[in-house]
Amino acid sequence: MSADGEFCYVGIKKCGCMASAIVDCERTRSKEIARFMRDTLKEGLTIERAPIERVRKELMHCPHDKKAEKGSQEGPLFAGAGGEA
Numbered sequence: 001m002s003a004d005g006e007f008c009y010v011g012i013k014k015c016g017c018m019a020s021a022i023v024d025c026e027r028t029r030s031k032e033i034a035r036f037m038r039d040t041l042k043e044g045l046t047i048e049r050a051p052i053e054r055v056r057k058e059l060m061h062c063p064h065d066k067k068a069e070k071g072s073q074e075g076p077l078f079a080g081a082g083g084e085a
């Protein structure tokens, strides 16, 4: 019943949406958090601390990402394919 009070570390994308998160509690090992931070920074995300309630609502709800994917992936699969047979 005491779900509030827990915090997460979240990876924030450039558009401001949450892309990833790890719960920051006693059960989470500092090694795991360190790895999460390293990976998150590697992906170019910003790390913030947020209440778990907010993370549950906002995590992975990025309307910008879908648009970007559709716009940039206009069939690059067949570009420059060698026609050897």
Ligand SMILES: [Zn+2]
Pocket: 013, 015, 016, 017, 061, 062, 063, 064, 065
């Ligand atoms: Zn977004």
